[in-house]
Amino acid sequence: xxxxxxxxxxxxxxxxxxxxxxxxxxxxxxxxxxxxxxxxxxxxxxxxxxxxxxxxxxxxxxxxxxxxxxxxxxxxxxxxxxxxxxxxxxxxxxxxxxxxxxxxxxxxxxxxxxxxx
Ligand SMILES: [Zn+2]
Numbered sequence: 854x855x856x857x858x859x860x861x862x863x864x865x866x867x868x869x870x871x872x873x874x875x876x877x878x879x880x881x882x883x884x885x886x887x888x889x890x891x892x893x894x895x896x897x898x899x900x901x902x903x904x905x906x907x908x909x910x911x912x913x914x915x916x917x918x919x920x921x922x923x924x925x926x927x928x929x930x931x932x933x934x935x936x937x938x939x940x941x942x943x944x945x946x947x948x949x950x951x952x953x954x955x956x957x958x959x960x961x962x963x964x965x966x967x968x969x970x
Contacts, residue, residue, distance in 0.1 A: 857903060859892060876969050886919055926944035935957070
């Protein structure tokens with residue numbers, strides 16, 4: 854399962870950051886997930902619960918921040934949001950397809966909250 858591997862990497866990143874910070878445990882991890890990142894946000898929660906078991910992040914909460922897909926149309930020189938991430942990104946003004954993605958590909962840890970004891 855793709856999401857489980859990803860959840861394990863997130864837990865690893867959080868543990869490393871906590872150690873570097875001299876903290877014992879992780880309370881919360883923020884994750885920015887783009888609509889076009891190729892990750893099922895719904896599957897990520899349960900995967901994270903599995904991955905955190907037996908680690909210093911075993912009580913950590915995963916805070917997923919969804920990032921909508923936005924593209925740029927060079928012809929119209931305007932940005933537009935895309936709701937259907939499974940279709941093609943078509944400019945609502947001229948109808949041209951755009952491969953110029955401004956946001957929505959993100960898959961990154963945005964913050965880590967640690968517990969000092
Ligand atoms: Zn256009």
